[in-house]
Amino acid sequence: MNSSTPLDLVILGSGMAGLAAAQLARANGLKAVVFDKGRRIGGRVSTRRAAGFTFNHGAQFLTARHPDFVNTCDDAVAAGALRPWPVSGRDAFCGAPTMRDLPSFLGDHLEITQGVEITRVENHDGLVAFHDASGLVATARQAVITAPAPQAKRLVADAAPELGAAAATATYAPCWTAMFGFDADALPEHTAPIQEKSGPVGWGVWEAHRPGAVAQDGAALTIQAAPDWSEEHLEQDQAPVAEAILAAWQVASGTALGRPSYMAAHRWRYARVMTTANADAPRISANGRIALAGDWLAGARVEDAWLSGRMAIERLAAAAA
Ligand SMILES: Cc1cc2nc3c(=O)[nH]c(=O)nc-3n(C[C@H](O)[C@H](O)[C@H](O)COP(=O)(O)OP(=O)(O)OC[C@H]3O[C@@H](n4cnc5c(N)ncnc54)[C@H](O)[C@@H]3O)c2cc1C
Known part of the structure; x- marks a missing residue:
């Protein structure tokens, strides 16, 4: 142009x-x-x-x-x-x-x-x-x-x-999103997303459990922290944030997961509009x-x-x- x-x-x-x-x-x-x-x-x-x-x-x-x-x-x-x-x-x-x-x-x-x-x-x-x-x-x-x-x-x-x-x-609330990759055998039976109003697990789902999900060799898990927890931990490094979110997910879902082969966290500063x-x-x-x-x-x-x-x-x- x-x-x-x-x-x-x-x-x-x-x-x-x-x-x-x-x-x-x-x-x-x-x-x-x-x-x-x-x-x-x-x-x-x-x-x-x-x-x-x-x-x-x-x-x-x-x-x-x-x-x-x-x-x-x-x-x-x-x-x-x-x-x-x-x-x-x-x-x-x-x-x-x-x-x-x-x-x-x-x-x-x-x-x-x-x-x-x-x-x-x-x-x-x-x-x-x-x-x-x-x-x-x-x-x-x-x-x-x-x-x-x-x-x-x-x-x-x-x-x-x-x-x-x-x-x-x-005004906005921030959001920490954590992403974990596991071997395929970590994938549980089909489950609905887990949703909580506050804390490190605001909303999370195994990607394979979305309708029409993309086929993956392994099992991908995406978890978003609730606004209060994201705000409180906004300036922390990725690694401890991802670790804390994974630990909380295991409690919330009642499943023990091994070490992920991939782990990352993304900080959204302007995630959700509050006002x-x-x-x-x-x-x-x-x-x-x-x-x-x-x-x-x-x-x-x-x-x-x-x-x-x-x-x-x-x-x-x-x-x-
Ligand atoms: C973690 C998370 C979870 C969410 N969950 C939901 C949900 O479940 N349901 C729902 O309905 N909504 C949800 N939302 C909100 C939803 O994503 C937003 O409301 C919507 O996508 C906003 O669209 P937008 O076009 O207004 O802004 P954006 O998608 O932010 O688009 C703005 C664009 O402007 C570009 N830009 C900015 N500055 C510049 C620049 N200087 N030069 C060039 N480009 C620039 C950016 O790159 C960006 O692509 C969620 C958001 C987040 C982050």
């Missing part, structure tokens, strides 16, 4: 909010490009492959209630990218064979560039200009910023400081060029992120009309 040719729209972030925005923009006939700093599509809807194991270490499942999102999930089910997961709720789904398959499905046919970290957003000659560490990346008539609130606040500080008010009011942005704060810049999106504007779930992305496009369209 030639960075000097203005696009209709630049979207920062290929999470659920960014993908929803990009899909609606495309349906509206706009030339939109998504930039994301991560290696892979999906943001917090994510899957990690390591040492031959596959772990869904971000969002564990999603729920669909709004008719538009229900339709999208139905399409994803028909394409084999989602499966109903009744054990997690009547309206719950999980990605198939992995959680990342949902964003991959949504991102099909969209123009998305991963591995680009936007460091500066500015208004320039009636356009929004996006820069990374080495210079100008793209310009566009309008933009959607879907980074988590603290990062969004920094990004819009020059181009749309009025949007900082919304970003300043959202959504003040409803009265603006979501679109005074000049009508930059809109905010992300779960933190509407709720704390995948569906909220998706709805916020569509809302951003509707706001930008209204401003341009």
Whole structure:
């Protein structure tokens, strides 16, 4: 792409909010490009492959209630990218064979560039200009910023400081996710996820026990600590965190496990939205060029992120009309 040719729209972030925005923009006939700093599509809807194991270490499942999102999930089910997961709720789904398959499905046919970290957003000659560490990346008539609130606040500080008010009011709980790989014979009979409100085991499941799970040679176990425990241990090193979570899992599940052949922990600083942005704060810049999106504007779930992305496009369209 030639960075000097203005696009209709630049979207920062290929999470659920960014993908929803990009899909609606495309349906509206706009030339939109998504930039994301991560290696892979999906943001917090994510899957990690390591040492031959596959772990869904971000969002564990999603729920669909709004008719538009229900339709999208139905399409994803028909394409084999989602499966109903009744054990997690009547309206719950999980990605198939992995959680990342949902964003991959949504991102099909969209123009998305991963591995680009936007460091500066500015208004320039009636356009929004996006820069990374080495210079100008793209310009566009309008933009959607879907980074988590603290990062969004920094990004819009020059181009749309009025949007900082919304970003300043959202708060998050962190989450430690621990991942363990065992020999196949460690896999128990089919079990439902274990869920507890507090402590080192907030939610955990053997990956093979998800519907439509990816086939694995070994047994992969993913456990997410509850918000209180994650907050308390946020600055600890990975190894003791993973050890503590594994010990607690054995107590919670009543099973003794041997040493895992793979063990890791991932620290999500901005995992779950605890306070959504003040409803009265603006979501679109005074000049009508930059809109905010992300779960933190509407709720704390995948569906909220998706709805916020569509809302951003509707706001930008209204401003341009
Ligand atoms: C551990 C965990 C468990 C969860 N469990 C559930 C669950 O069970 N059910 C549920 O519904 N939700 C769950 N969630 C929440 C759900 O994942 C989020 O609500 C949703 O994925 C947020 O989507 P988003 O697009 O708003 O943000 P994100 O997915 O965070 O996307 C933002 C994107 O912006 C990119 N970005 C940020 N800054 C820059 C920059 N400067 N330049 C370029 N790119 C940038 C990031 O790389 C990221 O990809 C969970 C989240 C976590 C972390």
